Amino acid sequence: MSFNNVSFWFDTCPEQIKSRPALTQDIEVDVAIIGAGYTGLWTAYYLKQQQPELSIAIVEAETAGFGASGRNGGWLMGAMSGEGKYLEKLPEEDKRTGFDLLFGIIDEVHTVTTREDIDCDLHRGGAIYAAARYPEQIEFMQDYLRHQHQLGLTEEDYRWLSRGELEQKIRIRNGYGGVYTPHCGVINPAKLARGLARCVESKGVQIFEQSPVQTVDNRCLKTAQGSIKANVIVPATEGFSAELMDIKKYVLPVQSLIIATEPLDSAQWAEIGLDQRPAFSDAGRLTTYGQRSADGRMIFGARGGYIFGGKVRHQFSLQDPEFRLRETLLRDLFPSLQNTRITHGWGGTLGMARDMSPFALFDPATGIASAGGYGGEGVGASNLFGRTLADLILQRDSDLTRMPWAFQPSTHRQALKRWEPEPFRWLTYKAILQCFSWEDDLYSKQSAAAWRKKLAGMLCSKLSLLIE
Ligand SMILES: Cc1cc2nc3c(=O)[nH]c(=O)nc-3n(C[C@H](O)[C@H](O)[C@H](O)COP(=O)(O)OP(=O)(O)OC[C@H]3O[C@@H](n4cnc5c(N)ncnc54)[C@H](O)[C@@H]3O)c2cc1C
Known part of the structure; x- marks a missing residue:
């Protein structure tokens, strides 16, 4: 099986990407995880760290990082979708704990990847959240900033960039201003996913690939050629959840598509800026995201469509017309890239919770634990949720399990809001x-x-x- 066209990031992995062996027997473990993306891998990592004697198996339909984790825009955010909604209701002290946990994600990923020798090109350059390109967007962005400050955050966390300040960081056509936060880094997503898989494997976690799980029932999962009985089963399938179990009603699969340019030369970068390599987006509501990659390319994406019936799209090709929209947006933002070659185009599927608020939950009665619904902001959040799931599964009372996004059985209904039926x-x-x-x-x-x-x-x- 070749994984050459998965994403530009897959192509940059130093190893030749080959699948691990499939599950071909019936086995028993303490914890079985479905999906070798960040959620599954981080959960395995933190479970092993806290309880090395646990037996853990990960069952993956394709190969580690094949899902959104090996395809995303590489924004490692100290934030998550829906954080305001969760935290605004909390007393001041708990709210502060919540923000500290979110901001601490980047330090945590940095610490673990350094300790475990996972090279994922992590760079901490902050983010320019939504540069306004039209005067009408300034008010919208300043409202967002005011809201962040009302939640108790300071200028150190999120601050307004005037037109001149924006220009010093990034030169886009008609940049009117924007919001800057230091709480973000950029990574090479596939290197993180592949490195994490190697890391957990070295700690004794078994990974079976090319093994789509077909059913989960009564603490047992089945694939075409084998099965695993486990005390705890963790579906960590996010945008693919439509294809598995009951989770499909709660997590909507939405596509996002990205392009990468050829490496730009120093004169082109001098014109554009991004010297400190902050992640960036514009203030349009289509959710754009970009980064200057470690090898000097412009990586640029925008949220895409939803397929009727919640079908997951597996194939993307640079020739698809949707990529032209990304190309036009990119060349419009950076007119100096008019003749720059687009070398890669790929897409992936992310999971959107009904109220845009991700969840982590565990039900000891059924043995099911899960996390997801990150709404396109799961690179950092999946680390936090992996830690949270580990604590929930081990039934530890911690700052993580006390956060409002960690749901106990009595509150599962609040975690999982159903999407409306089709059409x-x-x-x-x-x-x-x-x-x-x-x-x-x-x-x-x-x-x-x-x-x-x-x-x-x-x-x-x-x-x-x-x-x-
Ligand atoms: C194009 C794109 C750009 C994005 N950009 C960003 C960004 O810049 N910053 C950010 O924070 N977030 C971003 N996201 C979101 C982020 O990538 C995801 O939230 C995150 O990777 C989710 O990780 P996961 O492990 O939960 O899911 P995934 O990485 O999708 O992993 C799920 C895994 O489950 C496997 N699987 C599915 N069904 C089965 C089955 N039946 N049996 C076995 N295995 C199965 C899949 O093959 C897959 O490997 C982006 C997403 C996309 C698609």
């Missing part, structure tokens, strides 16, 4: 995306009437609430 789900998603594109289009036209721009902004803000 409403598909129609809602389509309508929201159309409206976001309409808003972007209006903002880009100087001749468009101010009232139309205002109306579009108001409508999009209201529609955004539908997916919160």
